[in-house]
Amino acid sequence: MQGPLIDTLARQGVSRRTFLKYCATLASMMALPPAAGLAMAEAMAAARRPSVIWLPFQECTGCTESFTRSHSPTLEGMIFDMISLDYQETLMAAAGHQAEAARHTAMRDNAGKYLLVIDGSIPLDQDGAYSCIGGRSNLDILKEAAEGAAAIIAMGTCASYGGIPKANPNPTGAVSVSDIIKDKPIVNIPGCPPIPVVMTGVLAHYLTFGSLPELDAKGRPKAFYGETIHDRCYRRPFYDQGKFAKTFDDEGARRGWCLFELGCKGPVTYNACATVKWNGGTSWPVESGHGCLGCSEPDFWDAGGFYKALSLPADPLKFAAAAAVVGTGAGVAIGFANRSKKGGAKSAHETTTLDDLEA
Amino acid sequence: MKLDVIPIHVANQPPGEPGLSGNAPPLLREVVEQVRRLIESGEPSAIDLSALPLTPADLDWLQEKLGAGEIAVTLQASGESTLNETACPGVWWVTHRNEQGAVNSQFIEVAFVPELVKAHPQDVALGLETLEFMIADRQGDAD
Amino acid sequence: MNELQFLTWVRGTGLNIAVAIFLLGVTWRLFEIYSLGRKKDLSMPRHASGASGFHTVFRRSLAPPGMLKRSPVSYIGGYVFHIGLAVVVFGFAPHILLISNLTGLSWPGLPSQFIDLAAVVTMAAMLVMLFDRISKPVKRFLSTFEDWFTWALTFLPVLTGWMAVQHLLLPYTTMLALHILSVEILLIVLPFTKLFHAFTLFGSRWYNGRVNAHKGVPV
Known part of the structure; x- marks a missing residue:
């Protein structure tokens, strides 16, 4: 045809x-x-x-x-x-x-x-x-x-x-x-x-x-x-005012505050959902109360978890405790080395007598 | 269960609705330019209002300033569209809605007649065919 | 590697490494410094009012008489940028979220417009101080590589963070990743440069104050 x-x-x-x-x-x-x-x-x-x-x-x-x-x-x-x-x-x-x-x-x-x-x-x-x-x-x-x-x-x-x-x-x-x-x-x-x-x-x-x-x-x-979800989001003013929903059913969520802390990936996601919306302009994910998953970005699935805010560590800090222990160990060891050096200097110290000066 | 039992009061429009942004007045100057061009060269033009950072208050302000004219056209084509002449002849306020009544796009059109109102020659030809067919049909009946 | 992968790396592996080196360096240096100890002062302690380690900790935060007039840039600029840094670091909601995630401590954030202003003021103060360091011959003479280096490392996180929020130069995702990366470099370098004053400042003031108090001198 x-x-x-x-x-x-x-x-x-x-x-x-x-x-x-x-x-x-x-x-x-x-x-x-x-x-x-x-x-x-x-x-x-x-x-x-x-x-x-x-x-x-x-x-x-x-x-x-x-x-x-x-x-x-x-x-x-x-x-x-x-x-x-x-x-x-x-x-x-x-x-x-x-x-x-x-x-x-x-x-x-x-x-x-x-x-x-x-x-x-x-x-x-x-x-x-x-x-x-x-x-x-x-x-x-x-x-x-x-x-x-x-x-x-x-x-x-x-x-x-x-x-x-x-x-x-x-x-x-x-x-x-x-x-x-x-x-x-x-x-x-x-x-x-x-x-x-x-x-x-x-x-x-x-x-x-x-x-x-x-x-x-x-x-x-x-x-x-051309623009991020976050920049065109109708909830953006709440982000600027520092008003965030902390859970999916708290007062903030009911008032339609920003979903950043619930893991919304809007700030790093480029798509038109916020303006074009879905289902003939009925609604879109953020309007329904759920943060953006970032689905139009490469590797959104591995970007540190859908419910983890962008400013949080993507993985648990595995080395932190070990590093603190190693650091303490090194500090204490060097401390002991310094002390023995000091002790050595002290014991090697010879008192100057009047005779030495006159000699 | 009634809806108001659910303790949700969604604020679609954040409190303290944004007022005038100051972006509307310069648009009037652009309209003046476009009207002048229409008179001089007959060239129509348009401003895409949904592409500009205008708040609802800005749009109200603009609409109020331009006023209402004598002609208001309503178009039923998968949702209602209104093409209303403003108090300034040649300046039209065009709003396209979808079937649900939500605004799809909004324009200020500067033209003697908006393009959408005019009938397309091909469609007119189709209409002529229909008319001729009608007459032929009547003559057939009369014979 | 695309920018989202870059961001995920700095939020994950990068942060992991940076925090580990930071903690290692901080614990190491604190233990090393405080285990050094001092020789006992055998002289009789003298007493003078206001002479103590505790007093010195606070007194050294104020300019000595006449000094504010002699080098206003150092004092006022220093104050402005330190307070500005504190406002930006501890007042911005996403930062608080990170701190509360790592430590469990949380407090309300400040409006982002205010943070924005604080960031601009901080950067302006730091630039003025840099200019002062370059234009004053004595300051320039006394400056070493470390001074320029640490200035840049402190300035970059503020600049990249502000640029990310303002959408300048690069896409937000890349800028945010660069911002986090710059903070990570700062974390790694902090324990091993003069930036360690963030940890030793009050301890050394208290120590100096105590030594002087023993001699009966309030400084």
Whole structure:
């Protein structure tokens, strides 16, 4: 089904004005100038939908769930109308050899032009035997699919940074997409799961401007990952006033004070939850009373515990007691050495007599 | 169990709601620039209010200053949108809401008619088709 | 290593090492210094009012007559930056949380705007004192590497902490990690440099005061 997006939308009862309105909001969320909303709408309405191949690797399907269950199906689900989704194991009807054949057809017909979406990390240990599809390792499939891709979108923290499979001790030797593929543009959309609108925004940008949006040092779109949760948090004034919830059900927690002391990782987490929110703007983790886990940051799983405040030691101080004992021992030993030196000097001391001086 | 039995009084808006930040008055100057441009070259423009550090009090202040004009457009498109002309013709206050009624984005648009209000030629063509079909249908009935 | 891993390292292994070296150094040096002992003074003690170790501990915190006018920067600057440091270190809520986690002691924190002001004032006082040390020939002559080094080690934690809060130069995560790292370097170096005065200050004052009191001189 190839054709202008606006026709596809019209068939689903999405009017042009609904689409324009959506694009205006999308442009605003991406911090683009207001005129870009109109440009986006025009470009996307007329665009030939790009072929997208979506490969699931070592993942939990939570990222796919996040999109397919997003709150306004006609709009967030628009990503599925904006693209021609040629391979997605969870959503496609085909299975087995037919599914594999569909992927190969899409890759051949759109060589050099398709977008590759990856969710899940790639295990490298045991020659990648930890995760295989159709008897082939994830590494093998990724390399083959990346070959003809125009760009790669790493969906979720696992594909972006290795995520939970990579958590210490990383039993499968999991790595991220960018650890393997070096010669293609890669956008990371981390989060566990990521915010659905980020995906839409990236696709809209790609369709409108023919390029990927501006990325930060960790490969994330700056428009959504430009600021920390803490800086945009509605509870921030309480942090500044020094008002903290000490437990999850004390007076402070009930009054909605800052969750820093309960382990909130908001200060070191770059994501848009505080502004975009979840479930159609209903709420987000901090608003529900739980601190941020930092899920859009690399290795958030091993960052010293979810309920430990950022200013606390990540591990117990193991050497402290031993060091104090050793220090005391050394001090006492040197003290004794000094005393014996003093004693030696004292006993070696000879009294000067009048005779010595006269001699 | 009633909700008020649960001893939670969440303060969504921290006490001492932030007042005027001083960011609103400079926006009026920008609107003046944009209106001047509209008159001279006919070029429309807009200010994205959700992208600026404005407090609710700032927005109220701006809305009060700009006032209400003669036209108020309501658009029902996956949630309600309002495109209201202010007391200054050519300056429109545009608010997009989602189905739950929460504000998605907010703009000050400077244009003779906001883009969203105009009908798109393709849609007009579709309308024409419908009309012609209607007439053809009636003639068919009459014959 | 990315910045979150860096932060986790300084909060974990780094802190572990730094605290261990700090405790080792402090216990070692305290035991060594106080076990040295002093030769018994066999002379008759003289008595003068106000002459005692206890008096000296407090009196030495005040400028001797006339000295405040002769070197105001040293006294006023010194006071400002020591008090400022205390406010920042013991008044900022995340610091208190760390102290209470390590020792069980806890007290209410100060508003972050006030801490921010204290940090700026502290840094200004330290810069003025550094400038004074450079511009006064005598001070410069008396300064050794250790003086410049310890100044920098004291200044860095305040600067990096303030920059982290203000989001200057580097992302918050990296700055926070650098802040903690700078404190760890300070902890490691403290027992082995003149910064050890944080521990020996009152002991040595008391000792000097006692020796002088024996001679009947209130100083």
